[in-house]
Amino acid sequence: MRTAYSVETVRAAERELMARLPEGALMQRAAAGLAAVCAGLLTRRRGRVYGARVALLVGPGDNGGDALYAGARLARRGAGVTAVPMDPERLHAGGLAALRAAGGRLAQAVPDRPDLVVDGLLGIGGRGGLRPAAAALAGQIPQGVPVVAVDLPSGIDADTGEVAGPAVTADVTVTFGAYKPGLLIDPGASAAGAVHLVDIGLQLPAPEAEALQHADVARLLPVPTASSDKYRRGVVGILAGSAQYPGAAVLAVAGALRGGAGAVRYAGPAAEAVLARYPETLIGRGRVQAWVAGPGLGEGRAGEVAELLAQDVPVLVDADGLRGLDAGLLRARTAPTLLTPHAGEAAALLGVPRESVEAGRLAAARALAERYGAAVLLKGSTTLVASGRAASGGGRPVRVNPTGTSWLATAGSGDVLSGLAGSLLAAGLSGADAGAVAAYLHGLAGRLVAGAGAPVLAHEVAEALPAAWRDVRTP
Numbered sequence: 001m002r003t004a005y006s007v008e009t010v011r012a013a014e015r016e017l018m019a020r021l022p023e024g025a026l027m028q029r030a031a032a033g034l035a036a037v038c039a040g041l042l043t044r045r046r047g048r049v050y051g052a053r054v055a056l057l058v059g060p061g062d063n064g065g066d067a068l069y070a071g072a073r074l075a076r077r078g079a080g081v082t083a084v085p086m087d088p089e090r091l092h093a094g095g096l097a098a099l100r101a102a103g104g105r106l107a108q109a110v111p112d113r114p115d116l117v118v119d120g121l122l123g124i125g126g127r128g129g130l131r132p133a134a135a136a137l138a139g140q141i142p143q144g145v146p147v148v149a150v151d152l153p154s155g156i157d158a159d160t161g162e163v164a165g166p167a168v169t170a171d172v173t174v175t176f177g178a179y180k181p182g183l184l185i186d187p188g189a190s191a192a193g194a195v196h197l198v199d200i201g202l203q204l205p206a207p208e209a210e211a212l213q214h215a216d217v218a219r220l221l222p223v224p225t226a227s228s229d230k231y232r233r234g235v236v237g238i239l240a241g242s243a244q245y246p247g248a249a250v251l252a253v254a255g256a257l258r259g260g261a262g263a264v265r266y267a268g269p270a271a272e273a274v275l276a277r278y279p280e281t282l283i284g285r286g287r288v289q290a291w292v293a294g295p296g297l298g299e300g301r302a303g304e305v306a307e308l309l310a311q312d313v314p315v316l317v318d319a320d321g322l323r324g325l326d327a328g329l330l331r332a333r334t335a336p337t338l339l340t341p342h343a344g345e346a347a348a349l350l351g352v353p354r355e356s357v358e359a360g361r362l363a364a365a366r367a368l369a370e371r372y373g374a375a376v377l378l379k380g381s382t383t384l385v386a387s388g389r390a391a392s393g394g395g396r397p398v399r400v401n402p403t404g405t406s407w408l409a410t411a412g413s414g415d416v417l418s419g420l421a422g423s424l425l426a427a428g429l430s431g432a433d434a435g436a437v438a439a440y441l442h443g444l445a446g447r448l449v450a451g452a453g454a455p456v457l458a459h460e461v462a463e464a465l466p467a468a469w470r471d472v473r474t475p
């Protein structure tokens with residue numbers, strides 16, 4: 001499990017540790033880790049550190065201090081290091097002295113053709129969009145030169161991944177003590193590139209966000225045993241599809257068949273299309289351990305969805321099923337509920353513009369889970385899963401899905417996801433676990449189909465799910 005912590009939590013742990021260590025020790029640990037990553041990158045690209053040209057963008061706080069101390073370490077190994085301050089009057093004094101002593105120099109602008117740019121403008125002390133002096137320096141980063149961000153790319157919000165105005169886009173981010181949520185959630189995650197965590201010895205409490213990894217997912221997968229039969233493995237019911245959208249039913253069933261339930265039951269007007277593709281499907285209503293309600297239902301079917309929600313059985317609500325959901329009805333439920341909106345559907349449920357959901361994904365997922373008392377899987381470039389307060393007691397970290405590819409932004413891939421997650425619900429996973437495991441497998445399957453980069457069809461994602469299962473279960 002990869003865990004991420006808020007700025008407030010990191011600061012508290014930092015204070016606690018600093019009180020026990022000699023002054024400046026933490027910054028030295030951070031600078032040593034940063035310099036090591038920079039040296040590795042320079043060595044891979046040009047064979048050695050000696051003679052490399054390194055430009056440091058240096059802000060007024062400790063983030064700039066880290067950059068200056070790391071620059072001093074690189075200068076001692078023979079790199080030509082130039083520090084470009086955001087404000088020459090406000091520079092970390094100790095860091096500047098160390099850089100100077102090592103032979104580094106100060107300049108007013110980024111020199112021509114550096115081999116590496118180090119972004120030490122702002123770290124966890126950054127607030128709001130970059131101010132003009134910082135934005136001007138960020139704008140001087142030459143195209144094609146690798147950028148290493150110190151702690152986080154300047155201009156992204158450490159707690160949320162939100163970006164207000166210009167921000168640095170890094171190839172590598174060297175972060176200290178703990179991942180911050182903004183490094184895992186887009187648009188911040190995309191700006192961070194590959195993230196290296198440098199352990200500086202912080203003792204941390206419960207995380208704000210977490211990302212499952214293969215071993216975590218493998219532990220949650222429902223795997224049949226000698227005593228299993230198809231009913232014990234769970235039956236998932238699919239209420240999906242319409243005369244207009246029969247394909248949504250087929251795709252949801254495709255996802256469900258590959259999700260680990262023992263049987264898939266389809267209820268709706270697209271039975272013929274479903275059976276033609278998947279003769280394994282049971283047709284018509286009957287006893288199930290979870291329902292998936294919504295993909296391709298079209299308009300005017302809210303009554304059918306409400307009927308399912310009135311039953312004491314886990315329900316996943318997606319797509320058309322999300323229209324006009326009654327928060328009171330959902331909050332009164334005791335069985336797990338999982339909502340799987342994309343940004344547009346989430347915006348409608350919250351009554352806010354779509355852009356505000358896209359810019360503030362973490363807050364939106366949390367607000368939905370809180371308002372509807374349900375687990376929420378918010379789809380998109382970073383899929384998030386927030387636990388429902390009523391269902392699970394709340395206060396749990398938001399799950400950030402680390403798999404996936406933008407090739408998954410294709411019609412019908414969400415239908416496959418909802419079938420898959422519903423199947424996991426029927427197999428006995430909680431709403432949040434079913435959502436997180438489904439997003440993980442779906443993202444892996446999407447990557448397997450996209451390969452080095454090629455368009456992906458939704459039914460191919462469903463077909464690649466067994467390979468994703470095997471990948472996850474291979475130690």
Ligand SMILES: NC(=O)C1=CN([C@@H]2O[C@H](COP(=O)(O)OP(=O)(O)OC[C@H]3O[C@@H](n4cnc5c(N)ncnc54)[C@H](OP(=O)(O)O)[C@@H]3O)[C@@H](O)[C@H]2O)[C@@H](O)CC1
Nearest residue numbers: 014027060061062063122123124125126127129130131151
């Ligand atoms: N935590 C740890 O364990 C460790 C932390 N360490 C390091 O310390 C870093 C945090 O340092 P920090 O607290 O000095 O803040 P930092 O990010 O340098 O920025 C503050 C300055 O930026 C300014 N400023 C703010 N917003 C701005 C904007 N939008 N545009 C322009 N300017 C803006 C703000 O100005 P002011 O608002 O005061 O006018 C202030 O002067 C952390 O990220 C890590 O690198 C490691 O060394 C060791 C272990």
Ligand SMILES: Nc1ncnc2c1ncn2[C@@H]1O[C@H](COP(=O)(O)OP(=O)(O)O)[C@@H](O)[C@H]1O
Nearest residue numbers: 342379380381405406408409411412413414415
């Ligand atoms: N930019 C993106 N990067 C990665 N995944 C994406 C992106 N946009 C959408 N997705 C994923 O693609 C799927 C699309 O689902 P959805 O919007 O419901 O489409 P549909 O309704 O056509 O099935 C979701 O799993 C979502 O997370």
Ligand SMILES: [K+]
Nearest residue numbers: 122150152154
């Ligand atoms: K930075």
